[in-house]
Amino acid sequence: MRRGFLQSRKHEAASARAPYPTRNTKPDRDERRLFADDDLRALQRIDARGYTVKELRAWGRKNVRLSDDPCMSARVDLDEFGSTQRLIFRNIKLGTFEISTLLDREVLSMLPTRFSPPPTAMESAIEYRSAGRKGWGVFATQDIRAVSTILLVERPVTVVQNTMVMNFGMTKAEAYRELFGRVPASVQPALMRLNSSQPPGMYELEEAILRSNAVGITLPAPAVPAPVAMGHNAVFLETSRLNHSCSPNVIIRFDSESFALTVRTICPIAKGEEIVLSYIDLSLTATREERRSLLRDLCHFECLCGVCALSEAAIQLSDLRRLRIRDMTREAIYAPLEAWCREKGRGDLQKVIAFHLVAVEEIRVEGLYTTPYFLHVSNLAICFAALEDIRSFRSWMGKARDVAVYNLATDKAVEMLRNIVYPETFPWWGYCKSVRSSKSPV
């Protein structure tokens, strides 16, 4: 039998003293609870007679510790969630893959019994090598021109609920050690070698690895009043080598049906260029200082990406451009297309088009192909549909469809493809002409 992490010689002495059953003494290894019997009995007592919010909070203060770091945990109101949680270690087998998990019992029961096959990635498009002071990085081995190209498809090695409840007979460090110990021996060395750059002395190795590499994923989960309580973190060995950039060229998406993560391009990438994603929501930050401070707080590193490394003069221009993109995106939600429609198409549509073209150009220069980009290209598609300009409509609708594809909005992407092939099925098609005969498309 494979020696688990807790059974290694190094940990034998510790496990002999462990306040929870070890793998040696408890045969039903996949069903072990994080709850000590005393805690469970205390819980049942509370449940049996019904509890007041005050009692439950008091119980939570004594028994539950939640980290303050938003990366790994969230504060959860115990009256909404805490008392019903049962975390279980279980290894999920997907064909040749085995994934070590620590999940809520109900989440485990809601996972599909059969997973659909994941998509296929482009062959030999990337390589792993040094990215200088950033450590390892991933690089393109060829020009990748098409957007939405799949560069990597990967299953996680471990998945854990992001609210880590402790003091149920096992400390958080022990729980993570156990979780990592259950990762198949063939991949465990690679997991333990992942980046673990967290503030010195703050976490044990397993937690530091989780904090540096975990990706938030959504699994089917029971409806709870605090949905964040049902968020999950997963570690993917290859994706973990992707560095952060404030001008990312890929996006990652997890699909629970195939239990796989895909890395897709969001813009063309040249041979030799580093493949980079954004660790933060770039629509929330515009200036370098805002981004740096967020990355420092959440990820504990000073960003060395291409944008942040620009000269002072260049970064000032970049900051201004990003502030403009933010303003134009806010403006685009209501005006000017909306205003033009309210006026029943009597305004100057060319002005609307010019507005969105400027925004798209600013986005291109800054490499910000995320949410605001979709807003502007889809509005351009509407404008050209209204004008019945078939070439421009297909081009902008194609760009909007790329965004739908890399965001895994499959139904939307299919609908958009139908619009591209049959433009007259698009509700805005010929709007300019139709308002003259006072017909409204929407």
Ligand SMILES: C[S@@+](CC[C@H](N)C(=O)[O-])C[C@H]1O[C@@H](n2cnc3c(N)ncnc32)[C@H](O)[C@@H]1O
């Ligand atoms: C998920 S790992 C990425 C791969 C990592 N470079 C490695 O060697 O495995 C995240 C860590 O990489 C480094 N890193 C990623 N992006 C960076 C950036 N833009 N600037 C500086 N360091 C970065 C930080 O140390 C961060 O904690």
